[in-house]
Amino acid sequence: MPLLLLLLGLLSTTFAAEPTVHVVLWFDTEDYITPEDDDACLRLARDLKARGVTATFKVVGGKARVLEQRKRFDVIQALMGHDIAYHSDNHSIPPTPAVYLKPLSMAEGATEFLLREGPGARDVMRIFGVKMLSTYGQPGSSWGPQSHAALRQLGIPSYVDEGQHVGLNNQPFWYGGLFWVFNLGPNAIRADINDPSKLDATFAKAAQRVTELQKAGGGVLHFWYHPNEFVTTEFWDGVNFSRGANPARANWKPAKLRTKESSEQTYRILNSYVERLQKIPGVRFTSVRELISFYQPSTPATLTPERARALLAKGINWHQQWSAAELVAAALGVPGEVASPAARHESTLKSTEITRAELDAALAQARRFIRETRRLPGMVWVASETLSIGDLAATMAQAPEGAASVEVRRAALQFEQHVATDACRNFNWVIHPEGFCAPELYDLGRLEAWTIKPAALRVAGVRQSR
Numbered sequence: 001m002p003l004l005l006l007l008l009g010l011l012s013t014t015f016a017a018e019p020t021v022h023v024v025l026w027f028d029t030e031d032y033i034t035p036e037d038d039d040a041c042l043r044l045a046r047d048l049k050a051r052g053v054t055a056t057f058k059v060v061g062g063k064a065r066v067l068e069q070r071k072r073f074d075v076i077q078a079l080m081g082h083d084i085a086y087h088s089d090n091h092s093i094p095p096t097p098a099v100y101l102k103p104l105s106m107a108e109g110a111t112e113f114l115l116r117e118g119p120g121a122r123d124v125m126r127i128f129g130v131k132m133l134s135t136y137g138q139p140g141s142s143w144g145p146q147s148h149a150a151l152r153q154l155g156i157p158s159y160v161d162e163g164q165h166v167g168l169n170n171q172p173f174w175y176g177g178l179f180w181v182f183n184l185g186p187n188a189i190r191a192d193i194n195d196p197s198k199l200d201a202t203f204a205k206a207a208q209r210v211t212e213l214q215k216a217g218g219g220v221l222h223f224w225y226h227p228n229e230f231v232t233t234e235f236w237d238g239v240n241f242s243r244g245a246n247p248a249r250a251n252w253k254p255a256k257l258r259t260k261e262s263s264e265q266t267y268r269i270l271n272s273y274v275e276r277l278q279k280i281p282g283v284r285f286t287s288v289r290e291l292i293s294f295y296q297p298s299t300p301a302t303l304t305p306e307r308a309r310a311l312l313a314k315g316i317n318w319h320q321q322w323s324a325a326e327l328v329a330a331a332l333g334v335p336g337e338v339a340s341p342a343a344r345h346e347s348t349l350k351s352t353e354i355t356r357a358e359l360d361a362a363l364a365q366a367r368r369f370i371r372e373t374r375r376l377p378g379m380v381w382v383a384s385e386t387l388s389i390g391d392l393a394a395t396m397a398q399a400p401e402g403a404a405s406v407e408v409r410r411a412a413l414q415f416e417q418h419v420a421t422d423a424c425r426n427f428n429w430v431i432h433p434e435g436f437c438a439p440e441l442y443d444l445g446r447l448e449a450w451t452i453k454p455a456a457l458r459v460a461g462v463r464q465s466r
């Protein structure tokens with residue numbers, strides 16, 4: 001073989017090896033009132049399939065049921081060529097998830113979510129003939145951490161949406177036992193389907209993000225629409241359920257329709273955006289179902305108690321591929337997956353020192369609790385006073401070997417920074433009651449952040465910078 005050809009071959013493999021950037025395109029498929037939305041679903045499913053793109057359709061239970069009632073088996077069939085996921089049972093009929101979860105504990109909320117949203121999930125699975133829904137995303141900004149345990153019970157392995165509630169470095173992460181694509185920030189780039197003149201600039205921005213993600217070893221970029229946006233000029237639920245309104249079914253009104261011309265323009269812009277992204281080397285349109293398999297599973301790699309304590313000594317936080325909860329479990333000699341505490345407890349212990357024997361007894365309580373429940377305890381006892389799990393972890397991590405007394409440390413739970421704090425602005429959604437705020441949901445979200453950690457791509461030999 002001539003040397004030149006060999007060199008060219010080597011060069012081309014070098015250039016072909018740019019890390020993959022997965023582009024996830026998802027649709028909140030939800031308008032069960034405006035019949036023209038069915039045609040939008042059909043058109044989008046077919047156009048994208050023709051381009052070789054598998055999108056993720058997060059379907060509302062009510063939407064799946066009207067497709068069946070109207071005998072739109074053509075639409076159901078076309079959507080079945082894509083990834084089928086879930087987007088709540090009724091979406092906007094009050095009370096929406098954040099509203100009904102706000103007064104509930106983690107356990108009560110999970111039960112309530114299962115009761116309200118479980119039947120719709122089963123409808124979507126039955127109507128689309130799928131054994132598993134790949135993901136869930138909340139209606140509007142109606143998020144609540146109690147949903148996570150319920151989603152796991154429904155067999156849903158991931159959470160995909162965009163919002164401010166929780167996030168980690170604008171890339172996928174693990175949280176509450178689910179794989180998350182959420183809060184991608186600059187890596188969430190939607191094309192404005194109403195203005196063709198903006199497409200060039202939007203595409204340039206997306207291409208720039210692809211380059212940045214490739215420098216970091218690959219990653220995810222996402223964007224989303226609602227099929228109804230392609231046929232109506234207003235949102236179906238804003239028309240009927242604004243600010244907690246709940247009209248009788250007989251009084252539901254369809255949304256105003258776009259002209260044929262305006263509708264065609266929206267499809268043209270989306271198709272053109274997709275086509276241009278597809279041409280970027282290394283870009284791959286990936287459904288959520290597939291995306292999960294491109295990431296390493298959440299099961300933590302084993303590490304010694306000494307190493308876990310050393311990492312926790314740097315801060316009570318996730319480190320490398322381990323969540324703070326996993327590090328505490330490993331430090332106690334009961335490594336593996338572990339859930340967040342069921343409730344938050346503050347330390348009542350006031351003294352600044354305890355004996356090594358008292359610490360060992362406290363650690364034994366935590367170890368036993370984790371071994372039996374695979375959950376962190378919220379607190380442990382030191383005689384008749386309590387030490388929160390955070391303070392216990394900080395005290396254990398800093399305790400010198402062999403000393404007879406140990407300084408009690410107060411933990412700064414650094415992982416809590418991944419949950420937002422503005423519980424009014426972030427829950428402001430036209431369907432929520434006026435002035436709705438839910439700081440209680442962020443309190444629970446912070447508690448669950450014991451389990452947060454970055455998700456790592458399965459790319460051998462490529463460094464992931466996060």
Ligand SMILES: [Zn+2]
Pocket residue numbers: 028030087091138139140
């Ligand atoms: Zn929605």
